[in-house]
Amino acid sequence: MKILVTGGAGFIGSAVVRHIIDQTQDNVVNVDKLTYAGNLDSLATVSESDRYKFEKVDICDRASLERVFLDHKPDLVMHLAAESHVDRSIDGPAAFIETNIVGTYTLLEVCRQYWNGLNAEARARFRLHHVSTDEVYGDLEGSDGLFTEQTSYAPSSPYSASKASSDHLVRAWNRTYGLPVVITNCSNNYGPYHFPEKLIPLMILNALERKPLPVYGKGNQIRDWLYVEDHARALYKVLTKGSVGETYNIGGHNELENIEVVHTLCDLLQELVPPSSSQKLDTVNHYRDLITFVKDRPGHDLRYAIDASKIERELGWVPQETFETGLRKTVLWYLDNHDWCARVQDGSYQRERLGAGVKA
């Protein structure tokens, strides 16, 4: 199979590309605009494979997208390209409307035209897999329920509203034009190669530099955490085994308050890099001392939690990592991959590619 992946240089997209190249015999065409979130260093371990191709293309650019489809003739499409950071969507929603809504619309139209031109066998095989988030369901504050595939949409932020819009468009293209789509809605991911503006990598890198660990509000927001490689396996399973027109929720059964996540991280770092061992004149006794509470994000949802029983029951997927094992792997990865982090922090990842030297 040839799989066209949009957003394959991002956090989850790169995990998907590494999974396909390392664990299957399929080919990948990575279509990515390389925004600040796109990092080709994250693909250094697979980019030399003859089953991997890269196209620097904006999904809003219809002519270029059509050219990519004609050149590569994909069997399947996985759509992960998006603006993904909630805080950035509050500061500047325009890019979210453009990529997440207009970009998804453009991809749908290009897929529809391409799919209509395929022979019967290729048409039957074709799938567009739209990758979305649990944030479209809104806030579970005051409820001990879980998001199911039937939960009504009630997005709170410009990010989640733009993702909800894209989900609606994808469903409409299936219902109206018969385009064979599958949709997944996943909880918060964490793991290696995560851009350091997100909670877990930000806390690890700040702690190592003895900078404050900023926690929103009281840190009592609850998220359901999933290790990114478990997500990549789930996505490949839905792409290849999911039923057309269906939605699958993906989650890790790891509901934790943000402050619990930060405490667990601090304790892990305390065990792995005790402060005095790494700096002679260390001002910190315990990494927990660096925690500072900052003004909460406007419209911050209090609780998200996923019911992942459908994908477990119908497709036999279950996460392999617990939060403890996944978080330990993540911290060890950040400790081992100083070059990747330094190049993100000094911006050089956007100027030139690191060779195959990045550790897996």
Ligand code: NAD
């Ligand atoms: P990310 O921000 O790390 O990566 C997004 C990628 O898309 C980047 O490589 C970027 O360059 C690319 N991109 C952005 N605009 C583009 C455009 N116009 N054309 C082509 N490429 C473009 O995001 P992520 O965390 O990897 O998330 C991937 C997908 O998964 C998103 O759709 C997101 O909504 C969804 N999701 C993320 C999470 C999470 O916890 N990170 C959870 C559930 C769902």
